[in-house]
Amino acid sequence: MTTLTLPTRKAEEWRYSDLDALATVWPTPAPTRIDVAAGESVRHHLLQDAADGAAAVHDYAITIADGARCDFHVLNIGGKLGRVTFAVTLGKGSHFELNGAIIGGGDQVLEIITSVTHAQPDATSGQTIRSILGQHATGSYLGSINVARDAQRTDAFQSVKAMLLDRTATANAKPELEIYADDVKCAHGATVGELDKQALFYMASRGMDPATAKTLLLKAFVAGVFDDVADEAVKGSLEAAALAKLETLV
């Protein structure tokens, strides 16, 4: 629900956000609705590449009916504040798959916030997020999975990995589970790392200049996020935008 009062950092989902930047676009419009009818399969993507200094907030409310499937790919790289949120409700035997990358530098604040509700039995969901943060950027993934009492045989995973290029960058990763059913499989993992110094020296010892070496390692780190984008043109544009952004950071 959108209210007209600017949120505060006291609210968990705004805790790491940039409220000054948010104020410039507040109140944000109602969420984009995606309703996937029973048995259908849809694919969506978002390339959040707002201009420097801008605030971009994209909210999605997604309902996936029984036996349906939604695949979403997101690349979050633009603006002073780039925030993408998903409120997802899964029907019986349905599937939601989110593959996302955050790549930020400068003093960007980039966020992916998800709330995935398994309301019915036998639904599955997967979320894979890779973040690369340099300079004074902040990248956050806050993801809650809520499993209702009736949602037996839920299978959900969250895989969150962040790479910090500078000590001054910040990664927040908070996968959260709220489970009221008993026959449930939920896996979550979150790691924060740095570029492998041994690999960088190995590459240098073969003659690779540092920028090329870092770019190769970072490409390897985000590889896979856009692998299963079905539309080749979309895939190409996401990969090209990710690479161009990476090259500004190394």
Next chain:
Amino acid sequence: MLTIDNLANEIDGKAILKGLSLSIKAGEIHAIMGPNGAGKSTLAYTLGGRPGYQVTGGDASFNGVNLFSLEPHERAAAGLFLGFQYPVEIPGVSNLQFLRESLNSQRKARGEEPLSGGEFIKLAKEKAALLGLDMEMLKRPVNVGFSGGEKKRAEMVQMGILDPKLAILDETDSGLDIDALKIVGAGINAIMRKPDKAVLLITHYQRLLDYVKPDFVHVLAGGRIVKSGGPELALELEREGYAEVAAA
């Protein structure tokens, strides 16, 4: 080709090399032997410019250039190759991608045109065949899931492709089976035994030296070269051990 004069270094404030001198001319093959912990790998890494290997004294000149004034990747472009005792794994980066970027980075630094995809693949195939490594292995990520021997063989394919002037090979023989040792030995000779090239082999055993015959053998102990001689020194070391030979 390489003149090391009174080199001293530290790792984390601990002195390892303590006044090491060594001179290698074009066309020569040198072997360094020495006890565990003597500083052999440290010498290789220091010459390669590994971060954390602080030079605290002495010089190294490589074809007239002060080696320590160059960044690690510039040393490679100048013709230095380091064979690692423990080759590094790089998940997600294929050998072919790794080598093509490396070679083209070197060529760019030397003001040469980059190799096209087709030219590069042809070169890679030729060198993989020389070392008896399946081309399929080169499509896999760098060293990931390679056996110890495969890693060493892959490193020699790298050397063949990069075609250095001076190769410092740190225990390239370790982990190789008997047949692989023969192939790798022949590969080193084919790639590096040329009048304008030189090799520094770091090894514990005579067996590699049976294939790659050194002109000079040195004993490194306590961070210095304590004895130098001809190929017979390696045999003597194997017979009598370091304590005897170094004391003599």
